[in-house]
Amino acid sequence: MRFLVACVGLYLCITSAVADPIALRGRLEQGGIVVGSVAPGTSVTIDGRAVSVSNTGRFVFGLDRDAKTSATLAMRTSDGVETTQVVSVGPRDWLIERVDGLPQNTVTPNPETVKRIRAEGGMIVAARNRTEPVPFFETGFLQPAQGRISGVFGSQRILNGRPRSPHSGLDIAAPTGTPVLATADGVVSLVHDGMILTGKTVMIDHGFGLDSVYIHMSEIAVAQGQRIRQGEQIGAIGMTGRTNGPHLHFGISWYGAKLDPQTVMSALPAGQDIPQ
Numbered sequence: 001m002r003f004l005v006a007c008v009g010l011y012l013c014i015t016s017a018v019a020d021p022i023a024l025r026g027r028l029e030q031g032g033i034v035v036g037s038v039a040p041g042t043s044v045t046i047d048g049r050a051v052s053v054s055n056t057g058r059f060v061f062g063l064d065r066d067a068k069t070s071a072t073l074a075m076r077t078s079d080g081v082e083t084t085q086v087v088s089v090g091p092r093d094w095l096i097e098r099v100d101g102l103p104q105n106t107v108t109p110n111p112e113t114v115k116r117i118r119a120e121g122g123m124i125v126a127a128r129n130r131t132e133p134v135p136f137f138e139t140g141f142l143q144p145a146q147g148r149i150s151g152v153f154g155s156q157r158i159l160n161g162r163p164r165s166p167h168s169g170l171d172i173a174a175p176t177g178t179p180v181l182a183t184a185d186g187v188v189s190l191v192h193d194g195m196i197l198t199g200k201t202v203m204i205d206h207g208f209g210l211d212s213v214y215i216h217m218s219e220i221a222v223a224q225g226q227r228i229r230q231g232e233q234i235g236a237i238g239m240t241g242r243t244n245g246p247h248l249h250f251g252i253s254w255y256g257a258k259l260d261p262q263t264v265m266s267a268l269p270a271g272q273d274i275p276q
């Protein structure tokens, strides 16, 4: 805390308490993740959205691929002192990626399939909207499978010649059956045996709005609701759903904002404590 003295004319001076800026760790950029600490009991918002704060004062937020170049962090302590901090968000450049040879019915699906894709997308959104009030993410994040990076986050995609949504995760290509591990501690929030686009699908809730998703798998080794430890096997690489070869698509999101898994793993690596 420091004090700001403002004087009006010759006589009237007002002294007010001004909180020091909060130290933030992580990556303040599109697709990035940021952790910070405040006094326990402080409430925090980022651009008006409430951010979960642990009982030790830890908080985390993510920045979407298309986040604006600045964001407003607002805090209110338990005794009512309010401060706001405007933070700059670094812009990123994205690749253009062409993917051919996908099953055509997954790129231009018929109306019946469109209905199923929507319903399945709704299940993923519902799983993202529930979150545990436990900061499981404090384990940090590890790469869930070993293999060749065959697709990066954020690329503008052209699938079978048609422009489609940007790539929302990281693709790791490896033979079918290669183990897939939980990136961090959490609770399994969704298991599906065969979605049209994502095939065999697992989601893990890491608490405080953070989720990871693992898709196109050949097998699933966990059940919905299961408490999972970082590094436990949750399935195996496969080529189920909309894919032209065996790979894991690995995604991380914060309340639905898509984050870059490579940024998250380098900003909060597994095995390193996040200092308060």
Ligand SMILES: [Zn+2]
Pocket: 151, 167, 168, 169, 170, 171, 248, 249, 250
């Ligand atoms: Zn992918």
